[in-house]
Amino acid sequence: MPRLKVFDDCINELSRLPGVGRKTATRLAMHILRQDNTYATRLSNSIQALKDRTRFCDLCGGLAESSLCGVCSDPYRQKQTICIVADAQDILAIEQTARFRGVYHALGGTLSPMDGIGPEELRMDELLDRIRVSLASSELSASSSGKVEVEIIIATNHDIEGDTTALYLQRILREFAHNEGATIHISRIASGLPAGSHIEYADELTIFKAMEGRRRV
Amino acid sequence: MPRLKVFDDCINELSRLPGVGRKTATRLAMHILRQDNTYATRLSNSIQALKDRTRFCDLCGGLAESSLCGVCSDPYRQKQTICIVADAQDILAIEQTARFRGVYHALGGTLSPMDGIGPEELRMDELLDRIRVSLASSELSASSSGKVEVEIIIATNHDIEGDTTALYLQRILREFAHNEGATIHISRIASGLPAGSHIEYADELTIFKAMEGRRRV
Numbered sequence: 001m002p003r004l005k006v007f008d009d010c011i012n013e014l015s016r017l018p019g020v021g022r023k024t025a026t027r028l029a030m031h032i033l034r035q036d037n038t039y040a041t042r043l044s045n046s047i048q049a050l051k052d053r054t055r056f057c058d059l060c061g062g063l064a065e066s067s068l069c070g071v072c073s074d075p076y077r078q079k080q081t082i083c084i085v086a087d088a089q090d091i092l093a094i095e096q097t098a099r100f101r102g103v104y105h106a107l108g109g110t111l112s113p114m115d116g117i118g119p120e121e122l123r124m125d126e127l128l129d130r131i132r133v134s135l136a137s138s139e140l141s142a143s144s145s146g147k148v149e150v151e152i153i154i155a156t157n158h159d160i161e162g163d164t165t166a167l168y169l170q171r172i173l174r175e176f177a178h179n180e181g182a183t184i185h186i187s188r189i190a191s192g193l194p195a196g197s198h199i200e201y202a203d204e205l206t207i208f209k210a211m212e213g214r215r216r217v
Numbered sequence: 218m219p220r221l222k223v224f225d226d227c228i229n230e231l232s233r234l235p236g237v238g239r240k241t242a243t244r245l246a247m248h249i250l251r252q253d254n255t256y257a258t259r260l261s262n263s264i265q266a267l268k269d270r271t272r273f274c275d276l277c278g279g280l281a282e283s284s285l286c287g288v289c290s291d292p293y294r295q296k297q298t299i300c301i302v303a304d305a306q307d308i309l310a311i312e313q314t315a316r317f318r319g320v321y322h323a324l325g326g327t328l329s330p331m332d333g334i335g336p337e338e339l340r341m342d343e344l345l346d347r348i349r350v351s352l353a354s355s356e357l358s359a360s361s362s363g364k365v366e367v368e369i370i371i372a373t374n375h376d377i378e379g380d381t382t383a384l385y386l387q388r389i390l391r392e393f394a395h396n397e398g399a400t401i402h403i404s405r406i407a408s409g410l411p412a413g414s415h416i417e418y419a420d421e422l423t424i425f426k427a428m429e430g431r432r433r434v
Contacts, residue, residue, distance in 0.1 A: 003309075004282055010267040013260040018248050019241070029267060030306050031235050033280075040268030043230040044261040050227040050246060051257030063250075065221055089247050092220075 059130065061106030061123060062091040071095070071103055078102045080134050083153040084127065084169060086110045086162065090155065102151070105130060110161040111168055119168065128176055135182045151185045158191045158209075276347065278323030278340060279308040288312070288320055295319045297351050300370040301344065301386060303327045303379065307372065319368070322347060327378040328385055336385065345393055352399050368402045375408045375426075 007029060014025035032040050056062065057069035064070070071077055071091070081102025085091055091104045107122040134150045154169050156162035166188055177184040192210035193202055202210075224246060231242035249257050273279065274286035281287070288294055288308070298319025302308055308321045324339040351367050371386050373379035383405055394401040409427035410419055419427075 003312075004271055004280060004287075006263075006266050006270045006282075007280060010263040013256075013263040016252075016256070016260075017245050019244075024236070026306055026309065027236075028234050030304070032264060032268060033271060033273075035233075037268070039230075039233070040264050043233075044265040044268075046223075046227040046230040047249060047257050047264070048261040049223050050249065051254070051261075053223045054221055054250060056250075063221060063224060065223075070221075087247070088250075089243055092243065095220075 056088060056106075060091070060104045061108055061126075062088050062104055076101075079137065080149065081151045081153070082127075082130065082134065083155050085155045086157065086165070094155065102153070107156075107165070110156055110165040112161050119172075122165075124172065128172075131173075131176065131184070132180070135180065149183045149185065151187070153187050153189065155189045158189075273305060273323075277308070277321045278325055278343075279305050279321055293318075296354065297366065298368045298370070299344075299347065299351065300372050302372050303374065303382070311372065319370070324373075324382070327373055327382040329378045336389075339382075341389065345389075348390075348393065348401070349397070352397065366400045366402065368404070370404050370406065372406045375406075 010029050010032075011022060011025045014020055014028050015022050017025075020028070032043065053065065055064055055066075057064040057072055058067045059072045060069060062069045062071060064072075066073075078101050082105050083094065083100060083102055084105045084107065085094070086107055086109055088106050091106060094100055094104070105123070105127050107124070107127070109117050109122055111117060111119065111122070131150055131152070152169075152173060154166045156165045156169075170186055173184055173186055176182075190213050191206070192213055193199065193206060199207065227246050227249075228239060228242045231237055231245050232239050234242075237245070249260065270282060272281055272283075274281040274289055275284045276289040277286060279286045279288060281289075283290075295318050299322050300311065300317060300319055301322050301324065302311070303324055303326055305323050308323060311317055311321070322340070322344050324341070324344070326334050326339055328334060328336065328339070348367055348369075369386075369390060371383045373382045373386075387403055390401055390403055393399075407430050408423070409430055410416065410423060416424065
C-alpha cells in the first residue's frame with residue numbers, strides 16, 4: 001500500500017516536537033483521527049492562534065501579547081528586583097506561585113559549552129542594560145535617602161548547566177556593580193527538599209544541599 | 218500577570234493528546250513559539266489536512282483516503298488471507314515490511330474487561346462477514362479444484378490483552394468454520410527473540426517463547 005502523503009506530512013511535522021519520535025508521532029496522529037470531528041480543528045486553530053497572537057517580551061523575553069509582557073507593563077511590579085531565569089516557561093512557573101512582585105529576565109537558555117552555547121548566545125547585554133536602567137531610576141526615586149540598589153535573584157535550574165550559569169552571572173554582576181559603583185544584592189533560589197517530601201527518600205546531594213542551605217529559625 | 222488565554226487554550230488542546238500532561242504541553246507550546254514563523258502553520262495545517270483528508274477504511278478499518286483503503290482496493294492483494302490486528306497503526310507497521318500480500322482487519326482494540334472492552338466493542342461481526350465473502354469468492358474461483366480455504370493470521374500484541382484476544386478469536390473462528398463447513402487456517406504471529414537481539418540479554422519469558430516456538434530447519 002502506498003503510504004498516505006497527508007498522514008506522513010502530519011507525522012513529519014509532529015515528530016519535530018521535542019521528545020516526539022516517529023512512533024509517538026504516529027500514535028498522536030492516530031489519536032487525533034479517532035477523536036470527534038472538532039478536535040483536530042480546535043487543536044490546529046489553537047496552535048495557529050498561539051503563534052499569531054503571542055510573542056516574546058522585548059524587555060524580559062517572557063511570553064507576551066504585545067511588545068511588553070503583562071509583568072513588564074505592570075506599574076505595580078518592582079522594577080528594582082529582577083529574577084533571572086533560563087527560559088520563558090520558568091517565568092510561567094514562578095508566576096503560578098503569585099508571590100513574586102519583581103520582574104523577570106529570561107536568558108534564552110543556559111551556558112552549555114558542549115552544545116556551543118556561550119555567554120554571547122544568552123541575553124546578557126540586555127540584562128546589564130536593564131540593570132543600568134533600574135539603577136538610574138532607583139537613583140532618581142531614592143535621591144533623598146541616597147540608596148541606589150538593585151536586587152537580583154538567580155533562578156536557573158539546580159543542575160550542572162544552571163549552576164554554571166549562576167556562577168557566571170555572579171561574576172559578571174559583581175564586576176558590573178564594581179564598575180558602576182552600584183549596590184547589587186545577588187541571591188540564588190534555594191536548593192533543598194521539595195515541599196511535602198520525605199528525608200528518607202531524598203537523594204544524598206539533595207540532603208547535603210538542604211543541610212548546607214539551612215536557615216536560622 | 219494574568220495568564221494569556223491563547224496560550225492556555227493551546228495547552229488545553231495539546232494536553233488532550235495521549236501521554237501529554239500539562240507540563241509537556243507547555244514545553245511543546247514553547248517549542249512551537251520558538252520555531253520560525255512557518256512551523257506553527259505547517260503543523261496546524263497538517264493536522265487539519267490529516268483529519269479532512271483521511272478516514273478509516275469501511276472494510277478493514279485501516280487508514281484510507283476514500284471509503285476503501287489502498288490495500289482493500291488493490292486487486293493484487295490476496296483477499297483469502299486476512300491478517301487480524303488490534304488497530305490501524307499496526308497495519309502501517311506491517312505494511313512497512315512490504316512482505317505481506319494479503320489483506321487486514323483492524324478490530325479497533327483488544328479485549329480488556331477491566332476497561333469495559335468486550336467482544337461487542339470490537340469489529341467481530343464485520344470480520345465474520347468478510348470471511349463469509351472470502352469463502353464465497355474462494356468457492357467461485359476454486360470451483361474446479363473444489364478447495365474453499367481462508368487463512369487467518371492473528372497479529373495482536375504479545376501481551377495479556379493481545380493473547381486473550383487471540384485466544385477468543387481462535388475459539389470464534391473455529392466455531393464459525395465448523396458452522397459454515399469451511400476450512401479456515403488460523404495462525405498467530407511468532408513470539409521470540411527480536412531480530413538482532415542477544416539471548417543473554419533477553420528476559421526469561423521471551424527465551425521460553427522462542428524455545429517453545431522453535432522451527433525445524
